[in-house]
Amino acid sequence: MSPISRGFHRRHQADEPAGRVPPGQYVTKDFPVLSAGPTPHTRLENWTFSIDGGQTAASWTWTEFQALPAEKVTVDIHCVTRWSKLDTAWTGVSLDTLLAAVSYDAPYVLAFCDGGYTTNLPVADLTGGQAWVAYSYDGGPLPAEHGGPARLLVPHLYFWKSAKWVRGLRLRDVDEPGFWEMYGYHMYGDPWREQRYAGD
Amino acid sequence: MAGTAVRGRLTWQTATVSSVADETARVRTITLSVPDWAGHRAGQHLDVRLTADDGYVAERSYSIASAPGEPLAITVERLDDGEVSPYLTEDLRPDDEIEIRGPIGGYFVWDPPGQAPLLLLAGGSGVVPLRAILRHRSRTGSSVPARLLYSARSLGEVIYQAELAQPADGVEVIYTLTREQPPGWSGYARRVDQPMVAEVAWPVARAPVAYACGPTNFVEAVAADLVALGYQPVKVKTERFGATGGG
Numbered sequence: 001m002s003p004i005s006r007g008f009h010r011r012h013q014a015d016e017p018a019g020r021v022p023p024g025q026y027v028t029k030d031f032p033v034l035s036a037g038p039t040p041h042t043r044l045e046n047w048t049f050s051i052d053g054g055q056t057a058a059s060w061t062w063t064e065f066q067a068l069p070a071e072k073v074t075v076d077i078h079c080v081t082r083w084s085k086l087d088t089a090w091t092g093v094s095l096d097t098l099l100a101a102v103s104y105d106a107p108y109v110l111a112f113c114d115g116g117y118t119t120n121l122p123v124a125d126l127t128g129g130q131a132w133v134a135y136s137y138d139g140g141p142l143p144a145e146h147g148g149p150a151r152l153l154v155p156h157l158y159f160w161k162s163a164k165w166v167r168g169l170r171l172r173d174v175d176e177p178g179f180w181e182m183y184g185y186h187m188y189g190d191p192w193r194e195q196r197y198a199g200d
Numbered sequence: 201m202a203g204t205a206v207r208g209r210l211t212w213q214t215a216t217v218s219s220v221a222d223e224t225a226r227v228r229t230i231t232l233s234v235p236d237w238a239g240h241r242a243g244q245h246l247d248v249r250l251t252a253d254d255g256y257v258a259e260r261s262y263s264i265a266s267a268p269g270e271p272l273a274i275t276v277e278r279l280d281d282g283e284v285s286p287y288l289t290e291d292l293r294p295d296d297e298i299e300i301r302g303p304i305g306g307y308f309v310w311d312p313p314g315q316a317p318l319l320l321l322a323g324g325s326g327v328v329p330l331r332a333i334l335r336h337r338s339r340t341g342s343s344v345p346a347r348l349l350y351s352a353r354s355l356g357e358v359i360y361q362a363e364l365a366q367p368a369d370g371v372e373v374i375y376t377l378t379r380e381q382p383p384g385w386s387g388y389a390r391r392v393d394q395p396m397v398a399e400v401a402w403p404v405a406r407a408p409v410a411y412a413c414g415p416t417n418f419v420e421a422v423a424a425d426l427v428a429l430g431y432q433p434v435k436v437k438t439e440r441f442g443a444t445g446g447g
Binding site for chain 1: 209210212214249250251252253254256257258259260261282283286287291292296297298299304305306307308416419420423424426427433434436437438440
């Protein structure tokens with residue numbers, strides 16, 4: 001039984017349609033920045049996106065990546081630190097397109113990034129029109145502090161899974177923890193089930 | 201960036217407020233009595249959950265202000281358009297009960313004895329986890345040299361002012377007051393910039409480790425400045441918060 005805090009009350013009236021905001025989240029109009037270290041700045045001529053660990057591998061330069069079919073998506077995003085942002089507009093390449101370029105049967109990936117960040121995801125959460133590598137936000141280039149030049153966009157999971165500065169995916173047979181997952185955050189991170197920390 | 205795995209379920213615990221103390225006009229330290237607190241590392245945070253009498257629940261994260269082994273404390277800044285922080289800073293009284301769970305976060309932490317000189321960079325209430333690190337350093341008898349660069353709008357907004365005025369041996373506290381300075385102020389009086397960071401930072405040759413916490417603009421600036429000075433990015437740990445309107 002939770003203790004009642006007398007005098008405490010809701011201050012922010014929810015004006016979002018029911019079902020838009022997961023439990024324990026509040027809506028912000030800002031776009032907060034959370035990272036564990038300095039923002040890396042990789043020159044586009046040195047940037048590649050690669051997928052390895054399967055039976056075949058693939059890699060794209062920035063120019064090649066820009067030539068891939070792009071999708072514009074508008075999605076809600078949910079950060080484990082409890083802010084949610086609705087109707088964010090992105091342009092990127094679907095993971096369906098990228099994973100179709102390799103042959104694999106591994107059920108998991110570890111996304112790797114400039115700066116050393118990693119995060120683990122099931123392949124099933126990256127396919128079927130659920131995930132992108134996004135390089136444009138709100139009509140412009142993705143700012144570096146928000147993960148530019150390109151970041152993962154997996155909006156149905158907590159946003160730490162949408163790895164900033166992503167440089168590739170490593171296909172894996174077993175689900176091994178990435179950076180925040182090593183520090184006690186949830187292996188899967190479903191905001192609708194409030195999977196914030198290990199054991200939630 | 202390998203770390204120590206933290207495993208095990210974090211459960212909500214009832215904490216009793218043992219004392220509250222105003223740090224500034226907008227900032228309060230709340231000391232909590234938690235019978236089953238498992239302990240924490242300097243730099244970690246915890247989650248607070250408040251329940252209203254109509255069943256409404258709100259949760260927020262706050263940095264832990266106390267050193268490991270001290271009575272557990274958080275320091276909270278009131279955000280005027282916030283929901284939880286106004287309650288915590290204005291309404292909460294000793295003997296009140298709230299729910300907490302933690303500790304959370306295993307990267308932005310410092311453990312003694314340490315060898316690397318410590319460079320701590322605080323923007324506003326970002327000083328809170330850095331204060332926990334300084335207290336832990338002092339309580340454990342660590343002799344690593346430490347410098348704190350603390351950016352605040354004015355002297356009146358400096359948190360832990362009395363404590364920081366008497367730093368432990370080997371600790372230097374350097375202020376920059378960005379909006380308003382008292383008469384005769386001899387410290388910095390501008391937003392942090394590359395020359396300031398270069399003056400304050402330990403030379404790279406001493407293999408320092410840096411912890412920066414504050415608003416996004418502050419952390420982005422100082423982290424980039426340190427990398428430009430030659431600090432290895434993995435030796436620059438950051439914790440950022442923006443004015444999200446939610447606190």
